[in-house]
Amino acid sequence: MPSDDLKLELKRLIIEELDLRDQTPASIDDDAALFGEGLGLDSLDALQLAVAIEERFGIVIPEDDRAKEIFASVSALAVHVAANRSSG
C-alpha cells in the first residue's frame, strides 16, 4: 500500500504541474477519476503529468493504453509510483 505521504506529494505535484488553482490536496479524492469526469483533465494534462512523474520519480509512463490505468486516480498513480520508484 502506498503511503498517505506519497498521495499527498502526488496531489501537490498534480496541482502545481497542471495549474489547478481551484484545488487543494484535501479537495482531490484519492479514488476520483483524474481525467474526463472527476478533475476534468485532458490528454495535454496527461502528457505534462507524465513528464513531471518521470522527472520527480524516475518512472517512465508508457505512451500506450497502460497510461490510462496508471492515471486513473491518485490512488492508482500512487500504487504505480510506489512499485516502480527508483529511490526512497
Added chain:
Amino acid sequence: MTTGRIAVTGVGITSALGQSADVTFRRLLRGERGFSEVSLFDTAGQRTRVAAEVVGFDARHWEEREGLGPLSHSDALALAAARDAISVSGLPPGRLGVVVGATTGGMLEAEPVLADGAARPTAESARRLISYPMSNTAERLARAFGAEGRVATVSSACSSGAGALIQGALWLQGGEVDVVLAGGTDALCRLTVTGFNALGATDIVACRPFDRERGGLTLGEGAAFLVLEPEASAARRGARVLAWLSGWAEGAEAHHITQPEPTSRMPARLLSEAIARAGLTPADIDYLNAHGTGTSNDAVESAGIRAAFGAQTERLLVSSSKGQLGHTLGAAGAIEAAITVLALDRQWVPPTGGLVEPDVACALNHVMSVGRAARLRAAASSAFGFGGAGAVLVFEEASATRRGPSRREPEVSTSVAITGVATLSGAPDLIGALEPSRSRRFDVQTALVTLAAERALKEAALSPAGVGLVAGAAFGAVERTASFLRIIAEKGIRRAPPAEFPHLLPSSPPGNASIYLGLTGPVLTTSGLDASAELSVLVACDLLSGSIAPAVIAGGVVVDDAFSRDVLGPACAAVAQGRTDAARFFVLEREADARKRRCAILGLVVERTEWPAGAEASRAFAPPRSGERALIVGATPETAAFATRSGWSGARTHSDGSAPSDGLGTGFAVALAALHAGEVDDALVFGRTAARVYAFHLTGAS
C-alpha cells in the same frame, strides 16, 4: 466601389522540394517527399530526426544579395519565395501592400541567446536579434519591393499564411492598395521541433495524412507568396492570370488550445462560408487542398469536409501537401494556397504523400501516390491551428466566366464605430480575476488580453458569438519561451513541458482569450513593434469593411520582462516594449451596425491610412469640421506635413511628452476621451515605428 475580381498573377514557393513554385509543383505531382535529417540544429533525442528542411538554402546568400541588413532564415525563405512570385509577371505599378503570416519569426537565430538567459548577448547575436520579431519579414519585403501601401504581419497559428492572403484580398476590395504581395513563412527551429515532439504529435517515420496507420505530423519549413491584383490591373498590363481568388472565410471555434472541437462545426462553417462568398456552391468545387496534418485531427477535419460538401463529397478530389512538404506552420496556409492555384492553372491535382490505406474515419475521394490530371473549375484550400483558428480560401480557374456581384461590395473606408474600451494595467493578481478552471496556464499577457477584451465587450453590450479578436504585440511570450528553451538546454528534450508549448505561439494569448470568452470570429495577433496596437485597429477595420466579422475587439498588450526591455527593445528600436504590464482593447463595429443596435458610440474612425516613415503619404484626410474644435494626438515633426496637407493646421496638438506609440493605443484613448467629453469634434491620431507611420481620423458619434 467595385474592384472586380482578384487575379493571382504570380506564385512563389520555397519548400523542401524546391526553391521555386514550378520545381516544387512538378515534384509534388511525381509524388516525391521532401523529408531528410535536420541539418540546421541538433535533433538528438527527438522522436524523429527527420523534417522537411529546405536543404541547401543559404540565408546568408540572400542577406548579401538583398543588402537589407540581418535576415533570419524565415526572412530569407520569404524573400526567395517573393522573388519567385514576381519572376514571371513582375509587379504592376501603384501602391503595393505586403502582408505576411508567420509564427516563429527569427526564433531559430534567437534560441541560443534566449536559452542562455544569464549571459549578455554578443555584438553579433544582438545584431541578429533585429530579425527576431515576426514583423521583420514584412518590413524587409516592404523595403525590398518599395511598398508604399499597407504593411502587416498576422499570426493565427497554423492558419497564419491563409489569413495573410485574406487580409490582402480585403485591402484590394477596399481599394486600400493597388497590388498585394501576400504569403507566409516559417523556418524550422528547436522550439517547434521540441514542442511538437513533447506533445507526442510527430510521426516517428514520416507523416501519412488520412492514413489508417498515421502517427502524427512531420514538421517542415518554407514560404510562399502570391501576387494579387484587380482584374483590370492584370488586363491593363497583360499579365497572365493563374487563377482568381474569389472566396474566403476566417474564424475560430473557441474550444481548446490544441484539440479540435469534435463535431467539426467550424471547418464545415468556414468551407461553406468561403464557397458562398465566392458565389459558388459545393457542386462547383472540384478539388480541396485539405489541412491534413497526419494527426488524429484528420478524422475531425474529414467529418467537417463531409458536412460542408454533403453529396458532393464523393466527387471532390482531396489531397494534403503535408505528406510531401511537412507541416510548415505559419507558411502552410500560403504554400497550400499557392499549390491550389498551380493545380487550377495546370489542371493537375497533387497527391497526398505517404497515404497508402485511408482511415475509414477519413473517407474522402483521396488522390494518392502521384498526381492526376483533372478538370478543375474551382478549388479550395483550408488551414486550421492551435487555439481553434481556421481559414479557408476559394480559387477559380483563369477561364472562369465572370458572374455578377454575388454579395454586397464593401465601401471604401467603411466608417467604423468604437463602442467599448477597456484599459488594464499591472494589478497584482490579474490571473486571480479569472475563473481558475478555465484559465489554467494563462500568463500575465494572456490574462491582460482576456480581461481587457472581456471588459470592452461588456461595455459594448455585445455577445461574443462571431466577434473577432486582434491582439497587437511586438514580441510575444519572450520570458516563457526562454524558460522552455532553458529547460531543454539544461535538462534535455525529454523534460520539455508539453503543456507549455501551445502557450508560446504569438497567437496564444488571443487564442486562449477566445476560448475563455467564446469568441468565434477571426482571432489573431498582429505584430508591428511599438505600433502593434495601431496596426491591430487597422486590421480590425479591414475585417469589418470586408464583412468578415460583425464586430472585432482590437488593441495592444505590453508585458514587463527584462529581455524585451534590455535586449530586444533596443535591438529592434521598440522603445515601449518591456516597460509595463498593461493592455488596452477597443470594440469596433461598422457604424451602421452600431446605430442599428442603438448602443453608445464612443467615437467613429472615419478615415485611416499608413505610409513608410520618411516618405510622403499617398493620400490626405478630410479637414476637421472646425479647426478650433480639433485635436492632433501623437504628432511628430514628420507628421506635420500630412496634417497641413489635410487642412488640420489650426488644430490643437495634444502633447504630454510621451512617445507617439506605446504599444497600447494610448493616442486613441486620449482622442476618444476628448471626443466623448465634447471638447472636440474631430481628432487626428498618429502612431509610428521607425519604419511606418499610421494615421486615423476620428469624429464624435453625432
